[in-house]
Amino acid sequence: xxxxxxxxxxxxxxxxxxxxxxxxxxxxxxxxxxxxxxxxxxxxxxxxxxxxxxxxxxxxxxxxxxxxxxxxxxxxxxxxxxxxxxxxxxxxxxxxxxxxxxxxxxxxxxxxxxxxxxxxxxxxxxxxxxxxxxxxxx
Numbered sequence: 290x291x292x293x294x295x296x297x298x299x300x301x302x303x304x305x306x307x308x309x310x311x312x313x314x315x316x317x318x319x320x321x322x323x324x325x326x327x328x329x330x331x332x333x334x335x336x337x338x339x340x341x342x343x344x345x346x347x348x349x350x351x352x353x354x355x356x357x358x359x360x361x362x363x364x365x366x367x368x369x370x371x372x373x374x375x376x377x378x379x380x381x382x383x384x385x386x387x388x389x390x391x392x393x394x395x396x397x398x399x400x401x402x403x404x405x406x407x408x409x410x411x412x413x414x415x416x417x418x419x420x421x422x423x424x425x426x427x
Contacts, residue, residue, distance in 0.1 A: 303376065303377070303380070304380075306369075306370055306372070306377060306380075307377065307380035307381055307383075307384050308384060309370060310357075310358075310370070310372060310377070310381040310384065310385075311380070311381055311383070311384015311385050311387060311388050312384070312388050313354070313357050314354055314357075314381060314382075314384065314385035314388075314389075314415060314418065314419070315384075315385050315388035315389040315391070315392050316392065317349075317350055317353035317354050317357060317418070318346075318350055318385065318389050318411055318414060318415065319389075319392055319393065320349070320353060321345075321346045321347075321349035321350040321353055321414070322342075322346055322410075324345065324346075324349045325341070325342040325343075325345035325346040325349060326342065328341060328342075328345045329341040329342050329345070343410060346410060346414060347410075347413065347414050347417060350414040350415070350417070350418045351414070351417050351418045351421050351422075353418075354418040354419070354421075354422050355418070355421060355422050357422075358371065358372060358422040358423075372422065372423050377423065378419050378420070378423040381419050381423075382415055382416060382419045385411070385415045385418075385419070386408070386411065386412070386415060389408070389411050389415075390408060
């Protein structure tokens with residue numbers, strides 16, 4: 290007996306959408322930080338490490354989160370995850386700031402100094418990434 294198979298969509302509420310995008314933004318932040326460290330090691334010249342790492346992390350965070358939002362917008366099953374409105378932008382920003390330290394502390398063995406430095410860079414990077422990704426949707 291054949292049963293018709295229907296494509297199911299994810300039932301998404303506003304808080305769930307904020308949590309999913311906040312976690313994605315935190316993961317993008319970690320990957321951007323690792324990419325920035327790799328670029329800094331490749332370009333080990335006379336510049337200070339932060340002069341390479343911070344701009345590279347900003348650019349990689351914005352591009353990575355934009356890629357995530359485009360993936361959600363273009364894929365059939367995740368279309369309802371697309372951020373909509375100012376509430377989503379603010380909650381994604383807050384979610385990224387909450388989940389970032391949780392992922393960072395569990396993956397990177399450093400003290401509170403590294404966490405404070407990461408959070409300081411993450412504030413600006415997340416704000417730029419959320420504003421850029423939600424610019425058409427806000």
